[in-house]
Amino acid sequence: MKLSLISAFGMSNFTMFIKPPLFRNLHQSVCSSVKSPPPPLAYIKPRMPLFLRPSTHMVAMLDLCKWYEWAKSLASSVGTTFEDVDNGPDSSLLRRELKWLVDDVTEDRAVSLLMHSEKCDRNVGIRVSLDELYKLWKERIEERRPFQYIVGCEHWRDLVLCVQEGVLIPRPETEQIVDLVADVVSDNEGLREGLWVDLGTGSGAIAIGVGMMLESLGRAIATDLSPLALSVAAFNVQRYGLQDVVELRQGSWFEPLKDLEGKVAGIVSNPPYIPSDNISGLQAEVGRHEPRIALDGGVNGMDDLLRLCKGAGSMLKSGGFFAFETNGEQQCKHLVEYMETDAGDCFCNVNIVPDFAGIQRFVTGFRK
Numbered sequence: 001m002k003l004s005l006i007s008a009f010g011m012s013n014f015t016m017f018i019k020p021p022l023f024r025n026l027h028q029s030v031c032s033s034v035k036s037p038p039p040p041l042a043y044i045k046p047r048m049p050l051f052l053r054p055s056t057h058m059v060a061m062l063d064l065c066k067w068y069e070w071a072k073s074l075a076s077s078v079g080t081t082f083e084d085v086d087n088g089p090d091s092s093l094l095r096r097e098l099k100w101l102v103d104d105v106t107e108d109r110a111v112s113l114l115m116h117s118e119k120c121d122r123n124v125g126i127r128v129s130l131d132e133l134y135k136l137w138k139e140r141i142e143e144r145r146p147f148q149y150i151v152g153c154e155h156w157r158d159l160v161l162c163v164q165e166g167v168l169i170p171r172p173e174t175e176q177i178v179d180l181v182a183d184v185v186s187d188n189e190g191l192r193e194g195l196w197v198d199l200g201t202g203s204g205a206i207a208i209g210v211g212m213m214l215e216s217l218g219r220a221i222a223t224d225l226s227p228l229a230l231s232v233a234a235f236n237v238q239r240y241g242l243q244d245v246v247e248l249r250q251g252s253w254f255e256p257l258k259d260l261e262g263k264v265a266g267i268v269s270n271p272p273y274i275p276s277d278n279i280s281g282l283q284a285e286v287g288r289h290e291p292r293i294a295l296d297g298g299v300n301g302m303d304d305l306l307r308l309c310k311g312a313g314s315m316l317k318s319g320g321f322f323a324f325e326t327n328g329e330q331q332c333k334h335l336v337e338y339m340e341t342d343a344g345d346c347f348c349n350v351n352i353v354p355d356f357a358g359i360q361r362f363v364t365g366f367r368k
């Protein structure tokens, strides 16, 4: 988690190094009827993840150790309570998270080792104040604030993606979408050099994974309805130096892509797919803290998936590929049925692909 931006960009204001072309259409809804040049784009400044902040707070090791012992006992007091209530984390996972928090908050790797030794007589630099550390760990345990929002990032494939409230934390099962794309481009130059679209990009995870895999041969466009998600995605795109490969556009599903009808090589998406009634029963970290706009797929969770299927036919070029993530078997079956019978004979080789846990997760196929 020590992948550092600081050396490349310093701690300069993020808005200074984000380039406007990355954000086409961010202002579209407010200036679509205006003929003169659009006003300056209103970026939302993403929050800097802990591991990228400078260690500006000097604290006595003894006080840091005291905090650590307090935090550990708070984690231990949870036992299996959260797990019993909503399948949340148990105390052993929380204690592991605590160690990761120490890694992120200290610059010097030796600190976490020293905390377990008797050598508590020195001062160390940390990236937030001790008061803030107490507050963060209380939020983790008492409010069930997700660990990834506390540290401001998530490890996903070989990436460390910045996340914050308002942006979905990318999940491990979604990593497979990039592998599905890798499979289809491996023996198909037209797809490898084509234009890929990640709809509902969130932190930019899929678009960045696909963009890196295309190795500058193809291009990707990442869209989202949420300006905050797009700001965070732009930050992540920039961190991985992909600003010439991944373009960001704001709007609902296919709406910001009208200029690309029939030209797209591939569409990938992990849309909201949780049935509305199930949201209240989700693990507290998810239901209370992750954005509803990223989760809620309507009455049976299929609203957005069906929208994507309906639009894919006119967006994809002949031979183009799609991969959509779903909630599981029922949604997969429903989508396959739609693609094979209701979609006007547009698609072929429509398949259900299981995730690594064996759950039927993805629907893939090609435009005829």
Ligand SMILES: C[S@@+](CC[C@H](N)C(=O)[O-])C[C@H]1O[C@@H](n2cnc3c(N)ncnc32)[C@H](O)[C@@H]1O
Binding pocket: 168, 169, 170, 171, 174, 199, 200, 201, 202, 203, 204, 205, 206, 223, 224, 225, 226, 229, 251, 252, 253, 269, 270, 271, 272, 273, 293, 294, 295
């Ligand atoms: C399940 S999240 C997936 C985020 C990201 N692709 C990932 O896998 O981590 C769904 C995303 O769709 C976006 N979204 C919701 N409604 C949308 C819409 N009408 N048009 C475009 N994006 C939308 C949400 O803001 C959210 O970022």
